[in-house]
Amino acid sequence: MKTLVNFRDIGGIKTQDGKEVVTGKLFRSGEIVKLSEADKKEFTDTYGIKTIIDFRGEQEVSERPDDSIPGVSYVNIDIMRDSKGNTASFDDLVAVKESSKEQMEKIYYDMITTESGRHGYKEFLETIVKDDEPIIFHCFAGKDRTGxxxxxxxxxxxxxxxxxxxxxxxxxxxxxxxxxxxxxxxxAKGMTEEQLEEILVMMTVDLSYLEVARDAITENYGSLEDYVYNGLGVEPSVIAKLKQLYLK
Structure with missing residues (x-):
């Protein structure tokens, strides 16, 4: 889809025990805003997407609401509600006054540890097991909250x-x-090259950010399993359903 940035299917990946994540079920992207009519048609007719999960905050959603697509339901989960001024929205990214890398590390730590992050990812996991129909999840750029x-x-x-x-x-x-x-x-609006370099850092991903998230899980919860069950409070039945729906 030409007007949907950072769109992809996360299926087709092999697991460590020889299974495979099913294709055509879980998609990720950036904001679903101002899609072409051709892309809207492809969204439903080619990919069959039935649910949009939007990780953006209230102001982002208000200023740039997702397109309304017939037959597609919408769920908003504000992952960074409790991270004031540190939300991974476009406005917060360009307004950053400190090191861009330090800001991104704070964002990833908050996504793991804040109440809104934990509650949000719990709701996310619970939502994607409700129906056996294609789902897409996104934020502004489709890189941090979505990543x-x-x-x-x-x-x-x-x-x-x-x-x-x-x-x-x-x-x-x-x-x-x-x-x-x-x-x-x-x-064109007058930003210096130094400012633009910092913003470009904010607009890309780096493996060190994932490492911050992984370390936050280890330090605060133990293993990924402990994080999911104890940190997020997800029921074992949800994880069992997740594997049933998305593995083959």
Missing amino acids: LGAALVLGVLGVSEDEIKRDYLKTNEQRREANAQIVAELR
Whole structure:
């Protein structure tokens, strides 16, 4: 889809025990805003997507609401509600005053540890097992809130860390053109090259951010399993259903 940035199926990846994540069921992307009519048709007719899960906050959703697509339900889960001024929204990313890398590390730590992050990812896992129909999840750029959501699902399904990183890093290639356009627009508004370099850091992903999330899980909860069951409070039946629906 030409007007949906950072769109991809997270299926087709092998797990460590020889199974495979099913294709055509779980998709990820950036914001679903101002899609072409052709892409809207492809969204439903080709991919059969029935549910949109939007990880953005109230202000983001209000300013740039997702397109309304006939036959597609919408769920909003504000992952970063409790991270004031540190939300991974576009406005917060470009307004950052400190090191961009330090800001991104704070974002990933908060996504794992705040109440809104834990409650949000719990609701996410519970939502994607309700129906056996294709689902798409996204945030603004489809890289941080969405990237961690994808890493969480793939990790629970038994995908190796290397494969999770491979999917995560695809964002940098798939957002290359969109990021270049953002930089060009901000340059035209008078931002310095130094400022633009920092913003470009904020608009790309880095494996060190995933490591911050992994370390936060280890330090605060123990293992990924402990995080899911104890940190998020997800019932074992949800994880069993997740594996039933998304593994083959």
